[in-house]
Amino acid sequence: MTEPDAIVVGGGHNGLACAAYLAKSGFKPLVLEKRGVIGGAAVTEEPWPGFKVSSLSYVQSLMPPRIIRELEMPKRGYKVYPMGPYFMNFPDGSGVVMYEDHDRRYAEMARFSKHDADVYDDFVAWKDGLAEVVRHLLWMTPPKLGSRSLPDLLDQLRFAWKLRGLGGRGVADLTRIMTMSAADLLDDWFESDRIKVGLSIDSIIGTWAGPCEPGTAYVLLHHEIGTVDDDEATGAIGSWGYVEGGMGAVSTNLAAAVQEYGGEVRLNAPVSRILVDGGRAVGVVLESGEEIRADLVIANAHPEITFLRLIERDELPAEFVRDIQNYDSRSGTVKINLAISELPNFRSNPGTNLQAHHTGAIELAHSIDYLQHGFEDARQGRGSDKPYCDGVIASTLDPTIAPEGMHIFSMFAQWVPHEWHAQPHREEVEAFADRVIDGYNELAPNLRSSIVHRQVISPYDMEHEYGVIGGNIFHGQLTLNQLFHMRPAAGYANYRTPIKGLYQCGSSTHPGGGVTGLPGRNAAREILKDRRKRKIA
Numbered sequence: 001m002t003e004p005d006a007i008v009v010g011g012g013h014n015g016l017a018c019a020a021y022l023a024k025s026g027f028k029p030l031v032l033e034k035r036g037v038i039g040g041a042a043v044t045e046e047p048w049p050g051f052k053v054s055s056l057s058y059v060q061s062l063m064p065p066r067i068i069r070e071l072e073m074p075k076r077g078y079k080v081y082p083m084g085p086y087f088m089n090f091p092d093g094s095g096v097v098m099y100e101d102h103d104r105r106y107a108e109m110a111r112f113s114k115h116d117a118d119v120y121d122d123f124v125a126w127k128d129g130l131a132e133v134v135r136h137l138l139w140m141t142p143p144k145l146g147s148r149s150l151p152d153l154l155d156q157l158r159f160a161w162k163l164r165g166l167g168g169r170g171v172a173d174l175t176r177i178m179t180m181s182a183a184d185l186l187d188d189w190f191e192s193d194r195i196k197v198g199l200s201i202d203s204i205i206g207t208w209a210g211p212c213e214p215g216t217a218y219v220l221l222h223h224e225i226g227t228v229d230d231d232e233a234t235g236a237i238g239s240w241g242y243v244e245g246g247m248g249a250v251s252t253n254l255a256a257a258v259q260e261y262g263g264e265v266r267l268n269a270p271v272s273r274i275l276v277d278g279g280r281a282v283g284v285v286l287e288s289g290e291e292i293r294a295d296l297v298i299a300n301a302h303p304e305i306t307f308l309r310l311i312e313r314d315e316l317p318a319e320f321v322r323d324i325q326n327y328d329s330r331s332g333t334v335k336i337n338l339a340i341s342e343l344p345n346f347r348s349n350p351g352t353n354l355q356a357h358h359t360g361a362i363e364l365a366h367s368i369d370y371l372q373h374g375f376e377d378a379r380q381g382r383g384s385d386k387p388y389c390d391g392v393i394a395s396t397l398d399p400t401i402a403p404e405g406m407h408i409f410s411m412f413a414q415w416v417p418h419e420w421h422a423q424p425h426r427e428e429v430e431a432f433a434d435r436v437i438d439g440y441n442e443l444a445p446n447l448r449s450s451i452v453h454r455q456v457i458s459p460y461d462m463e464h465e466y467g468v469i470g471g472n473i474f475h476g477q478l479t480l481n482q483l484f485h486m487r488p489a490a491g492y493a494n495y496r497t498p499i500k501g502l503y504q505c506g507s508s509t510h511p512g513g514g515v516t517g518l519p520g521r522n523a524a525r526e527i528l529k530d531r532r533k534r535k536i537a
């Protein structure tokens with residue numbers, strides 16, 4: 001390849017999306033990925049022959065159809081199998097399957113509470129209404145709130161204009177959802193704890209907080225991103241699903257796009273330093289000592305890596321360094337991937353033959369109190385004895401990832417102490433994984449004996465192998481103090497940094513984590529804007 005005119009540090013899906021947009025606009029970007037596999041947290045690996053495992057992220061829902069279309073992903077084989085219903089089941093042998101079909105779902109819910117079955121549609125419509133407002137913000141570059149420069153004031157006005165549709169009631173509802181706990185919000189609507197626990201799940205996924213903590217209601221809304229499409233409706237909007245070939249297929253697709261549009265992707269290319277000269281980025285040095293020059297560098301890695309490890313402190317304002325040091329990436333998530341020889345035979349919904357509840361999200365979450373207890377355990381320094389887990393068996397719909405007759409049970413479990421990212425805690429993490437499996441085994445007694453292979457990925461592994469600092473799946477908590485104009489630091493939420501020519505495009509920028517491609521797309525737009533103005537910020 002000719003000399004790159006842009007270097008992207010990190011081959012996560014956002015780095016790849018950013019590079020693909022830049023390449024499509026005439027740049028010759030070079031993506032440098034530390035690992036030997038592309039994709040960061042959106043990766044497929046083969047820990048056992050014949051099994052393609054989505055090591056970390058496991059379901060697709062958040063990537064807007066517009067990005068899929070703009071980067072022509074379907075022509076490179078991108079395919080999503082819409083996943084089945086949420087499935088809550090309990091130790092007393094009862095269960096509820098949240099079928100897509102209205103009447104079947106109503107009947108399931110009404111077994112626990114007729115009132116809850118009656119209000120469910122109104123709740124979903126209310127949430128969708130709020131999500132509609134948030135959706136418009138996702139594509140925006142956050143304004144520098146508080147700045148008095150004329151361009152920044154204009155940005156603030158544009159932001160206010162975007163919110164014009166909210167009205168008094170909408171502002172109140174948005175304030176509520178941004179600040180309330182998921183438990184309190186659900187109490188306002190529902191009466192059955194079993195219905196409430198099912199609906200609270202999205203509020204705690206990846207979050208260092210139980211459902212009773214203020215701010216968790218917003219995380220519910222974050223999971224609505226997948227319905228984003230701001231120019232025209234396309235198929236399968238908002239549906240959650242399994243990407244054929246595992247989540248790494250998103251990343252390999254985007255890597256192919258980068259190459260097709262004229263860029264390059266290099267694996268096993270860890271960057272050890274971002275070169276800065278006179279306050280401007282001028283290139284990078286690899287761990288091998290190789291130096292690559294370009295006047296545009298884009299950081300896809302977590303901000304702790306970019307700003308506290310790859311750049312000398314004295315190149316950055318002290319206040320900014322402090323903000324990055326204080327950026328909260330606590331978590332407490334463990335990923336468990338199992339190869340199983342038969343489908344779980346749930347006491348509430350018997351049978352090892354493939355049924356709808358096997359194809360959706362299989363929850364280990366008995367009640368709101370159970371979840372809160374799980375978090376409190378970890379806050380007090382113990383791997384929880386009541387683990388929460390979101391499980392999926394993607395191989396029920398995607399035949400390409402497991403040998404015939406076998407399945408992959410992907411378990412996303414919480415909580416272990418957030419401090420466990422710093423040390424392996426191997427025995428305790430394995431014991432925690434045992435408790436997760438025991439929890440499912442209580443619901444489906446054939447599970448344990450069906451396990452053929454087992455992989456346990458701890459917060460330590462996430463940080464040290466995958467660059468997911470703190471093991472936080474979103475590259476930083478999605479709390480109000482770290483959203484929008486504060487993400488990752490006040491004054492630098494517009495994808496620019498204190499160093500000219502250095503931009504950021506990872507999940508630590510607006511609108512945050514998930515396999516969305518949005519930070520990558522938004523960053524590319526800002527870079528192109530600066531280039532058009534003939535300045536690289």
Ligand SMILES: Cc1cc2nc3c(=O)[nH]c(=O)nc-3n(C[C@H](O)[C@H](O)[C@H](O)COP(=O)(O)OP(=O)(O)OC[C@H]3O[C@@H](n4cnc5c(N)ncnc54)[C@H](O)[C@@H]3O)c2cc1C
Pocket residue numbers: 009010011012013014015032033034035038039040041042055056057058059060061062269270271272300301302305333335412462466467468471472473474475505506507508512513514515516
């Ligand atoms: C366990 C887990 C489960 C999740 N589940 C889901 C899910 O089901 N659905 C969903 O939508 N989202 C999920 N997420 C979140 C989602 O996967 C992430 O938010 C997203 O993939 C992050 O993408 P990114 O490109 O911003 O960063 P990353 O994917 O973290 O990419 C950053 C890249 O930078 C590389 N890097 C780091 N340092 C260097 C260096 N010095 N030199 C070169 N390269 C470097 C890393 O190796 C990595 O590839 C999950 C995340 C985790 C961890």
